[in-house]
Amino acid sequence: MKKQKLSINIARLNADIEELGQIGINALGGLDRTTFTASELTARNWLKSHLHNLQLLVEIDQAANIWGKRKGEELLPSIVFGSHIDTVPNGGKYDGALGVLIALEVMRVLEENEITTRHPLQLVSFSAEEPNPFGLSTFGSRAVTGKLTKRHILNVTDGAGTPLTDALKAAGGDPDNFEKCLLQPEEISAYLEVHIEQGKRLLSRSIPIGIVTVITGIYREEITVIGEANHAGTTLMEDRKDALTAASELILSLERACLTHPSSEAVGTIGKMNITPNAPNIIPDTVCMTLEIRGESSKEIQEILAVFEIACLLVNENRSVQIKRKVILNQPPALMDEFVIQAMMENAETLDYPYYLLGSMAGHDAVHMAAITKSGMLFVPSLEGKSHCPEEESRIEDIEKAANTLLQTILSLDQKLDA
DSSP, X not given: OOOOOOOOOXXXXXXXXXHHTTTTBOTTSOBOOOTTSHHHHHHHHHHHHHHHHTTOEEEEOTTOOEEEEEOOSSSOOEEEEXXXXXXXXXXXXXXXXXXXXXXXXXXXXXXXXXXXXXXXXXEEEESOOSOOTTSOOSHHHHHHTTSSOHHHHTTOBOXXXXXXXXXXXXXXXXXXXXXXXXXXXXXXXXXXXXXXXXXXXXXXXXXXXXXXXXXXXXXXXXXXXXXXXXXXTTSOGGGOBOHHHHHHHHHHHHHXXXXXXXXXXXXXXXXEEEEESOOTTBOOOXXXXXXXXXXXXXXXXXXXXXHHXXXXXXXXXXXXXXXEEEEEEEEOOEEOXXXXXXXXXXXXXXXXXXXXXXXXXXXXXXXXXXXXXXXXXXXXXXXXXXXXXXXXXXXXXXXXXXXXXXHXXXXXXXXXXXX
């Protein structure tokens, strides 16, 4: 098959964005389409109906991932593309959903132009990519890559006590046979994902296409600072073992370590904190907080950690407190595939679209898919760098360019990949 210069129907894609963007909308104009809620189930049904209308083979796997398969001419592994349709609370209509809707539009264009491909093509909408009440993000992509198994989902509930297994069944999943959703590397030729950037790098450069080279590593610790509670009015300053002031020093030391690091994209945050006893007239005796560091390489993360560890030793010594640390996540950076990156660059150039190579500073389903297949991501600029909020928006002309680049990259990879 000779590659044809097809293009997506931007008016139709825009209509899909607006229509799906009404499902789960709240009074503030944001979307409450958290995993396995009523609104998210409605969105799932919306997507499935459109896939059925295209005469695709629609399947829901044991992790409740939605698959829409288009046959290929040859017995080859599938080229898979998509993202997710769940949102954070009061989120926006582009994060995740844009990648699924562009994938849907690609399938429509191929169908209406009667284009045949060598490889089978599969649209995927992964379950529970966002943080959710069950505490298991990137749920679907971790399940199909073997990183999340049946033992991880048993006895898990949300804040209201709803078992995850019940919610999974309601979405069409099968917790009893959960591990049957596992994909083998030989089943997939490549995985492609389009996503909004969630930052300002593309916007500040007036570049419409971002081609992702690596997805950030994410390191998290639970840190407990233990001091001594005492009367806030009668305890002299020099006699205090204040856990909160000690914790404050640690927070500022992390900020300094990141600000002085050579890479501007190495970042650190302490965004969650519990203080005990949390009373106005009692010196805090315990602070429990969560540290997060992100970097494009494990080396960057370790360099920041090394500086932070020195700060812990100094605070421990100077303030007479105990500092306990527990690693709760150490997800290494995921490199995108060079062959896929090259294909994206070539097709963007052919279409005369400026592009910029960059790392993703947020995690995505592609992190896990990269463990089993060639993976790549395209970014669309985010206006004002906003995401995870009702104001999240991308220009339709940028979306069109990303969608056309994805379409041509899929056709290109279909010809170039022999497995």
